[in-house]
Amino acid sequence: MPQTETETQAPGVAPPLLEIKNLTVALPDEAERPFAVEKVRYTLNPDEILCVVGESGSGKSVTAHAIMGLLPKPDLRIAAGRILYRGQNIVAMSEAEQRALRGHRIAMIFQEPMTALNPLMRVGDQIEEALIIHTDLDRKARKARVVEMLDAVGLPSPETLRKSYPFRLSGGQRQRVMIAMALALKPDILIADEPTTALDVTTQKQILDLIKTIQREHKMAVLFITHDFGVVAEIADRVAVMRHGRVVELGPAQEVLTAPKAEYTRALIDSLPHGRPTDATVARGGPALLAAEGVTKVYRSGGTRVSKRTELVVSDNIYLTIHPGETVGLVGESGSGKSTLARAIVGLLKPDGGRILFQGTDLLSLDRAGFRPFRRHVQMVFQDPYASLNPRHKVAEIIAQGPIAFGTPRAEALARARELLGVVGLDASAGGRYPHEFSGGQRQRISIARALAMEPQLLIADEPVSALDASVQAQVLDLLADIKAKLNLAMLFITHDLRVAAQICDTVGVMQHGRIVEYGAATEVFGHPTDPYTRALLDAIPGQAWHASHPPSGGPPS
Amino acid sequence: MTRDFLLAFARNKGAVIGLAIVAVIILMAVFADVLYPQDPWDMVGLPFAPPMTDGMLMGSDMLGRDIAAGIVHGARVSLLIGLTSTLAAVFIGVLIGAIAGYYGGWLGDLLMRFTELFQTIPNFVLVVVIVAIFTPSLTSIVTAIALVSWAPLARLVRGEVLSLRSREFVQAAVTCGQSNGTIIVKQILPNCLSPIIVSASLMVATAILLESSLSFLGLGDPNAMSWGFMVGSARTVLRQAWWMSFFPGVAILVTVLGLNLIGEGLNDAFNPRLRRKRTA
Structure with a gap:
């Protein structure tokens, strides 16, 4: 398996914000392979979107969850490797230090907007929660920030929407609320785990546009996990392709998409439905079945x-x-x-x-x-x-x-x-x-x-x-x-x-x-x-x- | 699949202990006539003999009957009543729950209101009333216990069937032209077997307790030596002869404990997913 590890770093850009070095996460004994991810390494630079692509079971989510400290204990544990945030090793941090980082400097949005929000809390209160924990803003300032965030993610009439419960919102709107929540603390890094997979195409396009706009505006680093090469082509600056827990290809989006080096990447791209109509025409005559x-x-x-x-x-x-x-x-x-x-x-x-x-x-x-x-x-x-x-x-x-x-x-x-x-x-x-x-x-x-x-x-x-x-x-x-x-x-x-x-x-x-x-x-x-x-x-x-x-x-x- | 199941069950130490206890009780019941060939109602020694006298392991009662013989023969009664009444209750509960869950609508509502009727009447009172009306006998006791224990199972089965009914494999069976009866029996019920087995094992324990309570009150089958009867008849002499009520009491306690341990072990073994399937 070719392990292309081109540590691309655009010239004149600050050192990487997040560095994953030889991360290995062990699976429980009875699993079909010993490691969920093995010796994974990639970097995330400020002001870029890195897409991690792979099929189910490739370990793309496990890596992200390791960064957020969300691995289900005791089944999955980090066996080796380091995760460096601005040079500090997250893996070695105490629980309290990790918590301070999580949500504040590194935020995450999930795949399923229908279950990621607490159904019994008003959406405004849910966004405010993070502000209460991580900042010492007073009530007025927090409220202003909530409205500002809801407005920033393109939700209509944020003043009233703030007071509604999640069940009143559509899937796309909920995903916007999730993004507003993640952005409330102006994090350096946004981890998005298949955020558009559960959404319709037209909604998906809007959310992708939104993430891209916000990323450019705030010069954030976005780690975007997806299985869809179409989505990659739409938003990625760089791409990491994962398979069986390993990174098989890493490079600028343009290169990976147009001239993939790894055989697996090529196979993945070729297996995409090409979307070209069939040429064969069926005689539509005769009685209908x-x-x-x-x-x-x-x-x-x-x-x-x-x-x-x-x-x-x-x-x-x-x-x-x-x-x-x-x-x-x-x-x-x-x-x-x-x-x-x-x-x-x-x-x-x-x-x-x-x-x-x-x-x-x-x-x-x-x-x-x-x-x-x-x-x-x-x-x-x-x-x-x-x-x-x-x-x-x-x-x-x-x-x-x-x-x-x-x-x-x-x-x-x-x-x-x-x-x-x-x-x-x-x-x-x-x-x-x-x-x-x-x-x-x-x-x-x-x-x-x-x-x-x-x-x-x-x-x-x-x-x-x-x-x-x-x-x-x-x-x-x-x-x-x-x-x-x-x-x-x-x-x-x-x-x-x-x-x-x-x-x-x-x-x-x-x-x-x-x-x-x-x-x-x-x-x-x-x-x-x-x-x-x-x-x-x-x-x-x-x-x-x-x-x-x-x-x-x-x-x-x- | 079966091997995995046994392994998961054996991993639970409590469950293995429970199984051992219940196995001993079953052996006692099966070989009662070999261990104590004489009638447990016979006088075999002096009354009020403490344990280990006259070759009587657990002493004798106020009429000189061997307590140990009573325990061994009582195991038959307890197990017989526990198992048959549970079987009857499972039959009623599954039937009503499955029909109510699968068909729903007014039929389901009607059946559930009927079930609630039984759930709202205090169990023990109903048992006492039924047994008192039909005169105490093994049949009337089994019937009474079955009648008060099916209701929670019916609700459980209805819930399971309700959620399985909308699953795609059931819809696939519909499009394949299987009849409603076949779908319930072959597609749905095998998939709710585990909660049924778990609650049935716990119901056996409850049934044994109910029978003991009835016998304690003097409403047991007068021809059958049972643990509850022994405790009940000895309670007046508790301070002079502790062994008369102690040993049958321990027998009830240990049996019920064993059955509960098995029930919990089965529950864990049927749901290995709760612990293992966490890798995404």
């Missing part, structure tokens, strides 16, 4: 409290057709109603109105017994490979459960399950094992095999790759494309990632607030978007300039 007409579903919440009663209309008058062999993509941000439509088609929820015609039969008019025969023809692949397989069943049983429910003899169904494991690229012996023995990508293959066991005509894939690492994502997408072509399956592919949609779909529907705002051939929708929302979505894809200038190649770069 599935047609959804005027489907509506209204969610009512808080029906008992009269004042709070809200109606959320999702899937408002949707019209959609899928032809045999066609892949229709539904893209949109969270809450746009795309999953609701999918669930209505497989019969997991009942819409309030409209028709869903499968080969001419209206599925919504059928009762439970009448719907049952159609379950064979419409199968679903779920989003979370960790939740979609019953942990108490063996893999072969999971795959065979559908056919068995429809009367296939048990032995025959289990034999077929083993064949299907081969189809999805797993060993037949996998059938005798339990789901927890498999990785996320392998589990998703099992999930696909389960759907195929029913020999469906329509496969509904609800965000099937969004829980997976980029390299695994590419493999699962290839598998889906391959199976689709072999079996002439029609597929409804739901995703929030436009790059993925462009790659796999023939036809694309863009959804917003429960409506399909644009619908057409993938090349058309992505090439010449007509709806302003589609354009906004496409604009928000991170790292576009880089994608355009650097089309990823299949093989090694020349």
